[in-house]
Amino acid sequence: xxxxxxxxxxxxxxxxxxxxxxxxxxxxxxxxxxxxxxxxxxxxxxxxxxxxxxxxxxxxxxxxxxxx
Numbered sequence: 324x325x326x327x328x329x330x331x332x333x334x335x336x337x338x339x340x341x342x343x344x345x346x347x348x349x350x351x352x353x354x355x356x357x358x359x360x361x362x363x364x365x366x367x368x369x370x371x372x373x374x375x376x377x378x379x380x381x382x383x384x385x386x387x388x389x390x391x
Contacts, residue, residue: 331373333364
């Protein structure tokens with residue numbers, strides 16, 4: 324898989340069309356997110372949105388092998 328890095332740009336204001344829902348993640352990942360938030364100036368919500376957008380644009384669905 325191509326290992327492109329996510330470069331986080333400075334925070335921009337204004338974003339419409341959002342939806343709210345909850346997820347469960349491990350405490351260790353929350354700690355990593357908090358570190359990234361502190362370094363970037365983004366809120367946890369904003370950062371998770373950026374990360375999800377990047378993942379959605381850069382993921383591949385593996386095809387099922389024959390006889391699977």
